Amino acid sequence: MNSNNGITILKIGGSVITDKRSEDGLAWEEEIVRIAREISGFEGKLIIVHGAGSYGHPQAKRYALTEGFHAEGAVVTHNAVKALNRIVVGILNDEGVNAISVHPMCCTVAKNGRISDMYLGSIRLMLEKGLVPVLHGDVVMDEVKGVSIISGDQVIPYLATQLKASRIGVGSAADGVFDDKGVTIPVITSMNFDEIKAYIGGSAGTDVTGGMLGKVLEMLELGKTSSITSYIFNATVVGSVSSFLNGENIGTAIKDS
Amino acid sequence: MNSNNGITILKIGGSVITDKRSEDGLAWEEEIVRIAREISGFEGKLIIVHGAGSYGHPQAKRYALTEGFHAEGAVVTHNAVKALNRIVVGILNDEGVNAISVHPMCCTVAKNGRISDMYLGSIRLMLEKGLVPVLHGDVVMDEVKGVSIISGDQVIPYLATQLKASRIGVGSAADGVFDDKGVTIPVITSMNFDEIKAYIGGSAGTDVTGGMLGKVLEMLELGKTSSITSYIFNATVVGSVSSFLNGENIGTAIKDS
Numbered sequence: 001m002n003s004n005n006g007i008t009i010l011k012i013g014g015s016v017i018t019d020k021r022s023e024d025g026l027a028w029e030e031e032i033v034r035i036a037r038e039i040s041g042f043e044g045k046l047i048i049v050h051g052a053g054s055y056g057h058p059q060a061k062r063y064a065l066t067e068g069f070h071a072e073g074a075v076v077t078h079n080a081v082k083a084l085n086r087i088v089v090g091i092l093n094d095e096g097v098n099a100i101s102v103h104p105m106c107c108t109v110a111k112n113g114r115i116s117d118m119y120l121g122s123i124r125l126m127l128e129k130g131l132v133p134v135l136h137g138d139v140v141m142d143e144v145k146g147v148s149i150i151s152g153d154q155v156i157p158y159l160a161t162q163l164k165a166s167r168i169g170v171g172s173a174a175d176g177v178f179d180d181k182g183v184t185i186p187v188i189t190s191m192n193f194d195e196i197k198a199y200i201g202g203s204a205g206t207d208v209t210g211g212m213l214g215k216v217l218e219m220l221e222l223g224k225t226s227s228i229t230s231y232i233f234n235a236t237v238v239g240s241v242s243s244f245l246n247g248e249n250i251g252t253a254i255k256d257s
Numbered sequence: 258m259n260s261n262n263g264i265t266i267l268k269i270g271g272s273v274i275t276d277k278r279s280e281d282g283l284a285w286e287e288e289i290v291r292i293a294r295e296i297s298g299f300e301g302k303l304i305i306v307h308g309a310g311s312y313g314h315p316q317a318k319r320y321a322l323t324e325g326f327h328a329e330g331a332v333v334t335h336n337a338v339k340a341l342n343r344i345v346v347g348i349l350n351d352e353g354v355n356a357i358s359v360h361p362m363c364c365t366v367a368k369n370g371r372i373s374d375m376y377l378g379s380i381r382l383m384l385e386k387g388l389v390p391v392l393h394g395d396v397v398m399d400e401v402k403g404v405s406i407i408s409g410d411q412v413i414p415y416l417a418t419q420l421k422a423s424r425i426g427v428g429s430a431a432d433g434v435f436d437d438k439g440v441t442i443p444v445i446t447s448m449n450f451d452e453i454k455a456y457i458g459g460s461a462g463t464d465v466t467g468g469m470l471g472k473v474l475e476m477l478e479l480g481k482t483s484s485i486t487s488y489i490f491n492a493t494v495v496g497s498v499s500s501f502l503n504g505e506n507i508g509t510a511i512k513d514s
Contacts, residue, residue: 071355071388078357079346089336098328100335106363109378119376121366125398131328141382 006166007045007127008245009156014053014137015173016235018084022054025080027087035171035235036095038242045127046245047159048092048099049152052137055084060149065139069146077149078105078139085136098131104138104150113148115140115158124163135159153215156230157222168228169244170215171235176252177216188254190220216254223256230254263423264302264384265502266413271310271394272430273492275341279311282337284344288493292428293352295498302384303502304416305349305356306409309394312341317406322396326403334406335362335396342393355388361395361407370405372397372415381420392416410472413487414479425485426501427472428492433509434473445511447477473511480513487511 012035019026039046059080060066063073085101092099107119126133135155142148153170160168176184180199188196193216200213212232219230233240233251243250269292276283296303316337317323320330342358349356364376383390392412399405410427417425433441437456445453450473457470469489476487490497490508500507 069386071386072350074388075350075355075357082358093329093332098332100332100362101339101360102363103358103360105357106359106379107376109382117378119364119378121374121376122363122398125366125400129326129328129398129403131331141379141386143382146386 007047007163008042008167009047009049009160009165009169010039010241010244011152011156011168011170012048012050012088012235013170013172014051014055014057014152016171017050017088018053018055020053020057023058025055025083027055027084029087029091031236032088032091033095034238035241036092036097038239039092039245040096041242042245046132047123047127047163047165048088048132048134049155049159050085050088050134050136051152052081052084056081056137060139065147065149074139074147078103081136081138085134089134092132092134099134100126100131102126102133102135104135104140104155108138108140108150110140110142110145110148110150112144113142115150115154116143118158118162120159120162123159151214153218157218160222160228161226164226165228168219168222168230169241170219170230170232171241171244172212172215172232173234173236174212175234175237176232177212185252188216188220188252189257190224191257193220219254220256223254227256264304264420265299265424266304266306266417266422266426267296267498267501268409268413268425268427269305269307269345269492270427270429271308271312271314271409273428274307274345275310275312277310277314280315282312282340284312284341286344286348289345289348290352291495292492292498293349293354295496296349296502297353298499299502303389304380304384304420304422305345305389305391306412306416307342307345307391307393308409309338309341313338313394317396322404322406331396331404335360338393338395342391346391349389349391356391357383357388359383359390359392361392361397361412365395365397365407367397367399367402367405367407369401370399370407372407372411373400375415375419377416377419380416408471410475414475417479417485418483421483422485425476425479425487426498427476427487427489428498428501429469429472429489430491430493431469432491432494433489434469442509445473445477445509446514447481448514450477476511477513480511484513
C-alpha cells in the first residue's frame with residue numbers, strides 16, 4: 001500500500017452507492033461492501049466523504065430547500081442522508097475499517113450556500129488515533145439562508161485545504177470527465193478548462209448540487225489555492241478504489257497547471 | 258407558557274427513557290412520547306440533552322472505555338447512544354417538535370475527560386431558526402486519553418455557560434435529591450452541600466458517569482460560575498416536564514447561595 005504519510009480524502013459519489021432514480025433512498029449495499037473491502041487494507045490517514053444520492057436529493061427537491069428555509073424539510077433531508085451514512089459506516093466497520101460518522105449538520109455553518117466554518121478538532125484527533133471519519137453531503141445551518149445544502153464535492157476541498165491533504169480521489173459513476181466524443185480527458189487545468197467546459201454536463205438523475213461540472217469547478221479551485229491534484233475516477237469499476245489508494249493516477253486528473 | 262426569551266436547557270435522564278438494567282439498550286418509547294407531548298407546546302428557545310442509559314453505559318463498560326482508548330469500543334458505544342438519539346428525535350418530530358440531532362462526537366473535544374472545546378455555531382443558528390438541538394451523553398475524542406465519555410450532565414453546564422442559558426431542568430427518575438430520611442431537599446447550595454453530600458448516592462443500575470452526586474456537583478459548579486439555578490426533578494411524573502417548562506420551581510433547586 002501507499003507509504004504516503006499525508007491525509008488521503010476519498011469521495012464516494014451518491015450515484016455509486018445509491019440508485020439516484022429512487023425517490024426515497026435505495027442503497028446498493030453490495031457495491032458498498034465491495035468498496036469497503038477495497039478500503040480495508042489501506043493503512044494511511046483516510047477521510048471518506050460520500051454523496052447523498054437518493055437519500056437527500058429527492059427530499060431536498062420536495063421541500064424546495066434550495067429556495068429557502070423549511071424546518072421540516074431540513075430535518076427530513078438531513079435524516080435521509082444520515083440513514084445512508086449509517087449503512088455506509090456500518091458496512092465499513094463490518095469490513096474492518098474503524099469508521100465513524102461526522103455529520104456536517106453538527107459541525108458546519110454555511111454562508112449563502114458556501115461553508116464558512118467547519119469544526120475540525122474531532123476529525124484531527126480521529127485521524128491521529130487511526131479512526132476513519134466518514135462525512136457526507138448534508139443540510140447545514142446557513143447564516144443567510146437559514147439552511148443550505150452542502151455537497152460532498154464542497155466538503156472535500158474545504159477539508160483538503162484546512163487539513164493540508166496530500167491526495168484526493170473523487171469516485172464517481174463515470175470513467176472521468178469526457179470530451180465531446182465520450183473519451184476521458186486525462187488532465188484538466190485552468191488552461192484548458194474554458195475549451196472543454198461545454199462538454200461537461202450535470203449528472204444523470206436528480207442532483208441538486210451541480211453534477212460533474214460542479215465537481216470539476218471545486219477541484220480546479222482547490223488546485224489553484226493548494227496545489228493539490230485531484231483524480232475523478234470510476235468507482236463502480238472493481239479494483240478502482242484500491243488502485244487509487246495504492247497511489248495510481250486513474251481517471252481524469254484536475255490541477256491548476 | 259413561559260414568556261422567558263432566554264435559552265432553556267432540559268435534560269432527560271437515561272433512567273427516565275431507558276431500562277438501565279438492560280445490557281443492550283431498551284427504550285421506554287411510551288415515556289418518550291409522553292415527554293415529547295409535554296415539550297411540544299413550548300415556544301421558547303430550547304435545547305434538549307438526554308442521557309445514554311442502557312444505550313451506552315453497558316457498552317462503555319464492556320470495552321473498559323474509561324480505562325483507555327479502544328477504537329471498536331468507541332465506535333460501538335457511540336453508535337449505541339446514537340440509536341437512542343434517533344428514537345428520541347424521531348418521536349419529538351412526530352409530536353411536532355422540530356428536533357435535530359447534534360452528536361457531541363462530531364463537534365466536541367475533551368481533555369482528560371472534561372470538555373475542552375465544543376463547536377456551537379450550528380447550535381446557535383438552530384436556536385435562531387426555531388429548531389431544537391438534541392444532544393446526548395457521548396463518546397468524544399480526547400486529546401489525552403484518545404477518547405472519553407462525556408455525560409449529559411457535563412454537556413449541560415458547558416452549554417449553559419457558553420450560551421448564557423437562563424433556565425436548566427434536569428429530569429431524573431427521582432423527585433429530586435433526598436436527605437437521609439428520603440425527603441426531597443428543596444435547595445442545595447455550596448453552604449449546605451458538605452453536610453448533605455454523604456446522603457447523595459450514585460444512580461441505580463449501570464452508570465459510568467457518576468449518578469446523582471455527579472449531577473449535583475456539575476450544577477453547583479454552574480451556580481458558582483454563572484449564577485444559574487438548576488432544578489433536579491422527577492421526569493417520570495406525568496406533567497412534570499411541562500411544569501418545569503411553564504416556569505414552576507419543582508424538585509431540588511441547586512444554586513451557589
